[in-house]
Structure formats: structure tokens, C-alpha cells
Amino acid sequence: MVAPLTIALDAMGGDHGPEVVIGGAGLSRARHPDTRYLLFGQEDTIAPLLEADSGLAENCEIIHTDVAIPMDAKPSQALRKGRWKSSMWLAIEAVRDGKADAVVSAGNTGALMAMARFCLKTLPGIERPAIAAIWPTVASECIVLDVGANVSADTRQLIDFAVMGAAMARGVFGLERPTVGLLNIGVEEIKGLEDIRSAGAALRTSEPPFDYRGFVEGSDVGMGAVDVVVTEGFAGNIALKTAEGTARQIAEYLRAAMNRSLLARLGALLAQGAFRALAEKMDPRHSNGGIFLGLNGIVIKSHGGADATGFASAVDLAYEMAHGRLVERIAENVEKFHTKLDIDDVA
Numbered sequence: 001m002v003a004p005l006t007i008a009l010d011a012m013g014g015d016h017g018p019e020v021v022i023g024g025a026g027l028s029r030a031r032h033p034d035t036r037y038l039l040f041g042q043e044d045t046i047a048p049l050l051e052a053d054s055g056l057a058e059n060c061e062i063i064h065t066d067v068a069i070p071m072d073a074k075p076s077q078a079l080r081k082g083r084w085k086s087s088m089w090l091a092i093e094a095v096r097d098g099k100a101d102a103v104v105s106a107g108n109t110g111a112l113m114a115m116a117r118f119c120l121k122t123l124p125g126i127e128r129p130a131i132a133a134i135w136p137t138v139a140s141e142c143i144v145l146d147v148g149a150n151v152s153a154d155t156r157q158l159i160d161f162a163v164m165g166a167a168m169a170r171g172v173f174g175l176e177r178p179t180v181g182l183l184n185i186g187v188e189e190i191k192g193l194e195d196i197r198s199a200g201a202a203l204r205t206s207e208p209p210f211d212y213r214g215f216v217e218g219s220d221v222g223m224g225a226v227d228v229v230v231t232e233g234f235a236g237n238i239a240l241k242t243a244e245g246t247a248r249q250i251a252e253y254l255r256a257a258m259n260r261s262l263l264a265r266l267g268a269l270l271a272q273g274a275f276r277a278l279a280e281k282m283d284p285r286h287s288n289g290g291i292f293l294g295l296n297g298i299v300i301k302s303h304g305g306a307d308a309t310g311f312a313s314a315v316d317l318a319y320e321m322a323h324g325r326l327v328e329r330i331a332e333n334v335e336k337f338h339t340k341l342d343i344d345d346v347a
Contacts, residue, residue: 004034004035004036005032005034005035005036005101005102005319005322005323006035006036006037006038006094006099006100006101007035007036007037007038007100007101007102007103007104007315007318007319007322008037008038008040008091008092008094008095008099008100008102008103008104009021009025009037009038009039009040009091009103009104009105009315010040010041010087010088010091010103010104010105010106010107011039011040011041011042011045011046011087012040012041012042012068012069012087012088012107013068013069013087013088013105013106013107013108013112013302013304014071014105014106014107014302014303014304014305014306014311015071015106015304015305016106016305016307017041017045017068018039018041018042018045018046018049019049019308020106020306020307020308020311021039021041021106021311022039022046022049022050022053022056023307023308023311023312024302024306024308024309024310024311024312024314024315025037025039025056025060025311025312025315026053026056026308026312027308027309027312028312028315028316028319029055029056029059031316032316032319035059035319036059036060036061037056037059037060037061038060038061038063038091038094038099038100039060039061039062039063040063040065040087040088040090040091040094041062041064041065041068041087042064042065042066042068043062043064046062047062050062063090065085065086065087065090067082067085067086067087068086068087068088068107069082069086069087069088069107069108069111070108071107071108071304072108073108073111074110075108075110075111075113075114076114078108078110078111078114078115079111079114079115079118082111082115083115083118088105088107088108088111088112088115089115089119091103091104091105092112092115092116092119092120092297092299093119095120095297095298095299096119096120096297101298101318101322102297102298102299102300102318102319102321102322103116103297103298103299103300103318104289104300104302104311104314104315104318105299105300105301105302106301106302106303106304106306106311106314107304108304109131109148109301109304112292112299112301113129113131113149113292116129116292116295116297116299117129117295120295120296120297120299121295121296122294122295122296123294123295123296123327123330123331123334124331124334124335125160125334125335126160126164126294126334127156127157127160128149128150128153128157128160128294129149129292129293129294129295130145130146130149130150130157130160130161130164130165130233130292130293130294131145131146131147131148131149131233131236131290131291131292131293131301132144132145132146132147132164132165132168132290132291132293133145133147133240133287133289133290134172134287134289134317135221135222135229135240135243135287136222136286136287137221137222137223137224138222138223138224139223139224140173140224141173141224141287142221142224142226142227142228142229143165143168143169143172143227143228143229144221144228144229144231144236144239144240145161145164145165145228145229145230145231145236145293146161146231146232146233146236147233147236147237147239147240147290148233148236148237148240148290149233149292150232150233151232151233151234152232152233152234153195153231153232153233154195155195155198155199155202157232158182158195158196158199158230158232159199159202159203160294160334161230161231161293162180162182162199162203162208162210162212162228162230163208163209163210163330163333163334163337164293164294164330164333164334165178165180165228165229165230165293166178166180166208166209166210166227166228166333167326167329167330167332167333168228168291168293168321168326168329168330169210169227169228170324170329171320171321171324171325171326171329172320172321172324173227175227177209177210177211178210178211178226178227178228179210179211179212179213179225179226179227179228180203180208180210180211180212180213180226180227180228180229180230181212181213181214181215181216181220181225181226181228181229181230182196182199182200182203182214182215182216182230182231183215183216183217183218183221183229183230183231183235183236183239184196184200184215184216184217185217186215186217187214187215187216187217188215189201189214189215191215192215196215199230200214200215206337208337209333209336209337210228213225213226216229218239221239221243222243286309286310286313287313288302288303288306288310288311288313288314289301289302289313289314289316289317289318291317291321291326293326293330294330295327296327297327298318298321298322298326298327300314300315300317300318300321301314302314
């Protein structure tokens, strides 16, 4: 029997605040009825929204605070002024104190990372956390990291990202030996920045706890060439947002083409089932949620502009990661691989 979980929710985070958070929690609970929620935010705003869903209300506890982190706040400012009393900090603190198994927030990404790192600390051997995202592919899905936590990454950090991403793939996809690739401008070993080439050389010769496939290019990501794609946050964030924009662009192209003529509209009517399946596959709301890997706790970042469906996907991810013992898996993999690689000798 699956043990019940408690998930802490920053009810004041994001562009739409408690309405989306409560709606998303309700959708996720329909899929995971054993979940309990701690809602951090303004009680007089949250309580009326809960009244509309008595089943959800029975499994929620509101922890009141008037302080919310602005979406445009600088991480240092948020950490200095929002500690100990903001909805974001209190939600993270619940994980640290063992009151919750995971935390989900749609709030300021920089503030969330700064607070989570300060409050939860990084796992032994991890220099920097990374944000990992689940990416739809032609084959199925893959994990891409880092997608925004670090503007750059050196050889050691790229190797750590690979180990953490593989651990996540085992928990999410149920793979014993996930395939991993380093994102590069070409597949040849002589191409790319020095840190990428050095990381590739180390992984090729060190027998990592995954199937290392070498360098992959941007066009390989969507084709599902590997289960885990490793890069630094600058390129990863650009790739993620380019893919989301391309999905919206294709949707607009299809919509325009289907309304171009009477014959086109008739064809669209006949193919509406196929178009619905395509829309479902390309809908970024169903892959919403980036997880902060490398922390001593599970922290999920939802898109700030997500609707209830999108936020529910982030809550679902928190549920899966908690049940998959993600933190323990990463800690075990990092310790074993660092011992084998002698990570201190990596440039």
C-alpha cells in the first residue's frame, strides 16, 4: 500500500495566486486521493476557494501569512526580507522540518532557488543544484537539465548533473540504466566548449551508473535520442523556451490552415480526433514543473503563468518524486560515483 504524502504549496506564488493553486491541488488530488496539502498564504483568500471543494478542504491545512514574495524581487532581496515569514519560505521550511514530503511553488524562480538552497542545503558532494524538466519527445519523454539554475557549469558540475538526471530518470521512468547525453554543437569529440569536452571524456572512461551515449545536438532532444540531456542553464533555458514557443507556433499554423477554406474545415472535422491527440501531446501544461535537483529535499517550480491544469502537473511531479525517493537515490548515486571517479581530480 502506498503511504500517504503531504505536499506543501506556496499558495501566494505565481501570476494568479491561490485560485490556480487550489484548483491545481484539486485536480491532482483526484489522481492521488491519498495526498494531504499544507497551504501557505492569506487565510481569508484561501478559505473561500476551499469551500467549493469539500473533499479537498478535508485534506488541507491553511497556515496563514500575509507576506508573499513579489515575482520581480531579486533573490538576495527575497532571501533577506522573506525568510521566516513569507509563504514561499514557510512552505520550504515544512519540508526541512519533516512536516511535508515536497514543496511546490509557482513563485519567483530565483527567490525559490535561493531560499531552498539556504533552507534545505545541498546534498553532500553537490556544488550547485540544477533545475530539471520533463520534455516530451517523439519516442516518449526525456529529462533535460539544467534549464535555468546556473548560467554556466564547469566539468564537475556537468558530471553531477548527469548523475542526478539519471537518478531522476530511474524514479520517473522506471529505467534501470537510463541513457544520458551531453548537449553540444556537434557529436564529434573535438567540438564544443572545454568543460563539455572534459566532462564527456571523464564520463566515457569512468563507468558511470548509466549508459553514456556521448554528445547530442539540439535536434536530437525532441527525437528522444537519450533519456537524459545534460547542459548548463543558459543553453537549457533557451532550448526549453524555444521548444515551448515552437509548439505554440505549430498550433497557430494548424489553426490557420484548418480555417483557410470550407474544404479545409471539413477535413479538420474528419480529423478532429487526431488533432486532439496532437494538441494533448504538445500541450506544455502537461509537462509543467521543474524540479530542483541536488537539494536535501524535493522542491518543484511551476511556471508562474500556469493555469490549474498546469499547476496540477507540477503537484503530480512532486508526488511522483516523493514516492520515488528521489533525494535518497541522488545521494546514493553521487556518493558511489564520486568515489569511483575521484571527482576532486576532475578539472
